[in-house]
Amino acid sequence: MTSIELRLPSMLASAAGGSTRIRVTGETARQALDDAFARHPLLRTHLLDEEGHVREHVHLFLNEDDIRERLAAELHEGDQLVVLQQMSGGRS
């Protein structure tokens, strides 16, 4: 299992025990997210929609690459998985 850092926007810190950076493990991005969801169930609520897809206005970057459509992407030591809010999702 590969251990990497998951970085979250500050709005999601309370759903992750108060931290915007947590260690997660998995061979793929999806497994790493599932590891985070197992410990912090509200993260699942906030990152995935009712159909289990990444929410429409949430982006997931593995280092420099947007992988919201490629959650099977393999992880390597030192990777960072970053949650970003799509700018079009905001208002006012």
Next chain:
Amino acid sequence: MSTTLFVGTEKGLFALDSDDRRESWSLRGPMHKGWQVYSLRHVARDRTFWAGLSSRVYGAHLERSRDYGDNWEPVAGSPAFPEGSPRKLQQIWSLAPGQAEGSLLCGVAQAALFASGDGGQSWELNRGLDTHPTREDWNPGAGGLCLHTIVPDARDPNRIYIGISAVGIFRSDDGGASWAIKNRGVQATIPDEDPKYTEINRCVHKFVQDPTEPARLYQQNHIGVFRSTDGGDNWERIENGLPTHFGFPMVMHPRKPRTLFIVPQESDQFRMFPDGQPGVYRTDDGGDRWTRTHNGLGEPSFSGVLRNSMAVDGHDQPGVYIGTTGGEVYASYDEGENWRRLPGLLPRIEALAAIER
């Protein structure tokens, strides 16, 4: 005895703390910065304060505090539709203690009711409402398909009322197992010449029950203000003295029967105080006559007051509070005769709740 007034806004939660005389107020916050806070509820028997948080990006969850907002605990088991559900949980609009010990109810958009039997740790979708024969014909209004009002009956432990925008009022007489539509006498918001269900498409914005006379209900609707004297079976208009029929909030006086407050606004197109003249309207006779109160409300004002943005506290001389879409909070301690502005210019105000301390 002091008051803490929680103020839910489009961008977070604030609290205004008063001194014992409610003369001096200080502002705390923002808490839950960035989250929309559409629902607030103090559950006195559990000494717990609840906030419903939502985000257009991240969905919604509940938070609770046991120390008047100094510390918060996110609820991991917050209301959620089952995976694969065709419905989306967009916002949390209403929270209410149920009649049974440990029972809590929560209303959300897209219109659904959730119930907790363990003090809010875990929640279950109310299937009776979700499978109502008319359910697939409910269509959202401008604020979404929101279940914004929950009124457990003041006397009958098996009776619950709910209100859904652009659909109407429902009543359950069996603890939530089944639901009957209670819109008779209220006209459709958008007349449909050949509706599949003639009883829905009634856009209730807020309703209240008079706890001293539980058969008496009052509703601010999209198209007018109405009263029922038979538990919602029939409704009649009560608009004598009002400048407009459109508005959102409605609260009961906590001690005086038949005394309540509303905030009329200029039409559904403009949704602001009529002609820039703010007014909170009070009736002392169950809606036979409404009187404008406005002394101290800043004029002219072209903001408005949303459905959850009026509250009362429990002092002997109750405080009545409004929060405007312009981010101002006003208080009155004499049933609206005089208003004072409380500190802060906040984001658009979505919800208020007052707690005596």
